[in-house]
Amino acid sequence: MSLLFWTAAGLMTATVLAYGLFVISLAALLPRRRPTTPAEPLPATLLITAHNEEGCIADKLANALAQNVAPHRLSVVVVSDGSSDRTAAIARSMADPRVRVIETAEHAGKIAAMQQALATIRDPVVIFSDANSLFVPGALAALLEHFGDPQVGGVCGALGIARRRSGWLGLAEDLYWRYDNAIKRAEHRLGGAVSAQGSLYAMRRELVGAVPPSVADDFFISTGAVTAGRRLAFEPRAVTIEAVSADARGEFGRRVRSTERGWRALLMRRGLLNPARHGAYALQLLFHKLLRRLVPWMLLALFAASLGLAGEHPFYATALAVQAAIYGLALAVAVFPPLRRIPGSSLVFFAVGSQLAMALGLVRVALGRHSSRWTPVRGAAAPAEHS
Template sequence: MSWLYTISGGIVLFSLVGYGLLWIVLARLFGRSRPHPGTPVRATMLIAARNEGADIADKLRSVLAQDLGGHALEILVVSDGSEDDTAAQVRALDVAGVRLLELPAHEGKAAALNAGLGAIDGDRVVIFSDANALLRPGALARLLAPFGDPSVGGSIGQLEIAARGGFLGRADRLFWRYDNALKRAEDRLGGTVSAQGTLYAVRRFLVGTVPPDMADDLVISLGVVARGYRLAYAPGAVAVEPVTGRTGAELARRVRSTERGWRGLMAHAGLMNPARSGLYAVQLFCHKALRRLVAFVLPVLLMANIALVAGGDAGWLTWSTLVLQLAVHGLGLGAWALPALRRVPGASVAVLFTMGHAAMAAGVLRAMSGRRSAKWTPVRDVPARAVPVALAIPATNRKRGK
């Protein structure tokens, strides 16, 4: 049983801490920064919106307030059969460079993206961004800067969780700070693994048809690498997004995200072959595959740990890891079920850890069993306007006569 404890513990430790620390250290020792020439590009921001009437106007204002640094930008909003005033909000803004495409029925996010992509010229850069994510000043100029390098096929922005993100937001902010540091390290060692849908940009000719049953941000990213291009990380290209405070809704979102992400990862499993992709293969496996598979290793570690202690074959390390696991899982499950326990220090981290791994296990199993999630229905219980960013529209963006 000790061998099972050692192996499972090593896998968990490497996945949660070891890979990130190793890559950050390697980046400091052997990585290099990649200066990008300031070549102006023509870009289109594509926003797929489903019942985003509460947020879409603020989203567009945060984009229109950007200093583009010489880049040319248009905005295309695709309303996916919205049943609220999403389309009316876009029309009411009435500014130059904003287009609206309305799908008559709810077809899903992939259909909305594909409809929008069909209306974008092949020589442009496509900026993808969630409808409720507001942009910090200078975000788009920094996001587009890497495209001066012809080897760059995509550029990945930096996600920031809004300070008013509720109970889960506190833990989510810690996770994304770590993940952003990891993306920076991966970039210095050659290229970042994949985008997160909040804010990223890709050369239009590298984007194919988005599959309806896969995570669009992941498969678009993997498609860029499969074509021989690099994904650059653009620190300072910050998009701020609120998170739901409802644990049930967040669990469902994470299950769906993992299911679709795993299916997309398996569709590009060849990229995890070092003979084909080199160092990127290691990064992709550790950052995407192992991070999800560790959800199945955690219960093995706990059972092996309990067996060692029950059998009397336990030293201080074995006892310590058992106490730590019971504390994290116990607090996570307890605070998940009982809101009163959420005041306990570290409760948000414990809940996110427990819920996150439960969702990853469920999502992988759903993908492997062939089950498909329902159509995309965004959860928006925290308004984007809670995020303090610049929303003023420059006079140059207003249509004549306005």
């Protein structure tokens, strides 16, 4: 039992804390990578896949068209995936020649709609972005600078959380993405980012092929750069701002689906875990993606070992008591939300809920379950999802 306890504790510490601190510290010793700006920026198409996004599509398009990219270098395609609201009509009302709208007759899912739109795009660079995320000034120009380097196959942006409008859940989400962005910045300096997040990333059109159904499209598409022998860069200036949903139940369901799709995409890209072919990238993928998704099972093993060892030594009894208190507080907040006013309870609830969602996501994959289509979770706004 003691071997199980220390193995679980060691793996969890290495995955959650040690890996991040190691790559951040190592990257600090290296010179900064500066993008090779092309003599003339490559033309790019911004692809926005939307389902019932009438509440945010106008702001999204206005924000995109205001970016400091030459008008003849940027076009926008909005594909409305069987929307039953005014998403397509609002997009057309922008009356800008750079904006093209595609409508699908049925709600076929994000990937199917995206594939339909990609078939019409001829620009050498495709920019992917969620409908509800907004770019900070200069985000797209910073993203496109990297394509002056022929070894760069794709570029991922950074995510910021508008937590002032998102309450207690936004605080925890904000802290998570700050840490994740710091790791991505370090990985970029060490060689390249592991994968992109759907709020903003860009790819060379030639590297975007068919995307299998029911996978995390952002992970699958962005890692296509690595499978092609190119580098995936990270641009910290290419920031998008999102507000997470204030609906904890909706957010939990979103995380279960996201984890399920992430596992499926990771399994399809499992060849990238071969260090003989992909070197340091394989280890980065192992720690940043695979082992991180196994943390819930490490926690379960740690709790089981603590339970079995509690009667043998006060240390293990204390460890069990601490874990029980954490899980008990998370459960209490879930049952009685006003308890989130207790300092630290929001972070505990977010952390435990995230781990439970990841565990359920893997269970769904093991059982062969596939997420059905659903309406995107929205509070003030939430990370856009539909399938």
